[in-house]
Amino acid sequence: MPAIQLYSTPLSGHCHRVTLLLNMLSLPFETRDGGKDVRQTAAFAQLNPLQQVPVLTDGEHVLTDSNAILVYLVKRYAPDSHWLPEDPLPAAEVQKWLSRAAGEVRYGPASARMVKQFSAPEVYESALKVAAKFLPQLEEHLENREFLATDRATIADLACYSYVATAPEGGVSLTGYPAIQRWLARIEGLPGFTPLPALPLPEIVG
Template sequence: MTESGITLYGMSLSGHAHRAEAFLNILGLPHRYVECYDQLRSDSFLALNPLGQLPVLVDGDVVVPDSNAILVYLAARYDETGQWNPGDPPTAARVQRWLSVAAGDIRFGPARARILTLWGGPESMADAQAAATRILRFMEQHLETRDWLAADRATIADIACYAYVARAPEGHVALDPYPAVRRWLERVEALPRFTAMPRTPIPQPA
């Protein structure tokens, strides 16, 4: 499945894939996007990521699974400004903290509530929405006094956290109580070449 140039394997409904594609666009990197659904258990895809998970970035001979790892890789390899993943220890630590928030609190809060709304599953919707409320309240307080999550400018932390927060209403998690979060989302969406997370029709509760 590998070839020269950059290829991103993802799904358009995935916030994890979105963050990788959005950052490729921000950096102005030409790439091929491959929409994957049924291929995740194929031998050719498992050769790229034995865990069978999206997204996966292929850059020539380099294969990078995991959306946050892709952000780190792209920033290290292609961001000559050093803006997106700063190297000074305090800022680097703050960026890493928010990457962990994206992989943890946001995944198990607004992301899970969205998954349960759109596709169902055995997990508790009440627990997911409660987790979403906790992390959104935390982000609201954090963003009341700053424009960006980890630095005085946008970093990969903002890209990592954006998609599932922006689409929290698709999990019946309202953003109305969080004006600072909504202003932050608008700032992210105003970044040059940024592509917003596609909206998905929301199934209404029975």
């Protein structure tokens, strides 16, 4: 049995970003069921009192929060790689985009998808406003760049990818964002990439 186990659900973008990095680092791992019923058990609450996925266990270590898991995996298994630079300025750029993944991406495209696909108790109109403000900023940032933080893919790209790529599943169009589409294609071309399962597209906004 692999030392690394990942509690996840197939349609979660937060879980997907961790799966992407595990695959891209060629780390063997076992996927464990992180569905709603499992999350409500006392055993799972011992792993993560917030009862959220992903949760990654690596031997005796238990990691929660998808972005924290990305940092851990790189620091432990690929410390000298391009995934998380050591130099101060590139490292700060990575952190900035990790924050945006937890901020604008989560409360914009991700929130819209959660409402449309899973009837999440969030405000759809608010999600659309966040996405409408964020996506043009992302487009401008990527017009003359291949990746978000440096000239190579970093964990910032993986953290932002999943919910931006699935924005149409929340009714948010990417048609007017060619630089974003090129960036998504670059991520999809990386060795070890695996897509999220596709969901039906609702009516596109914008």
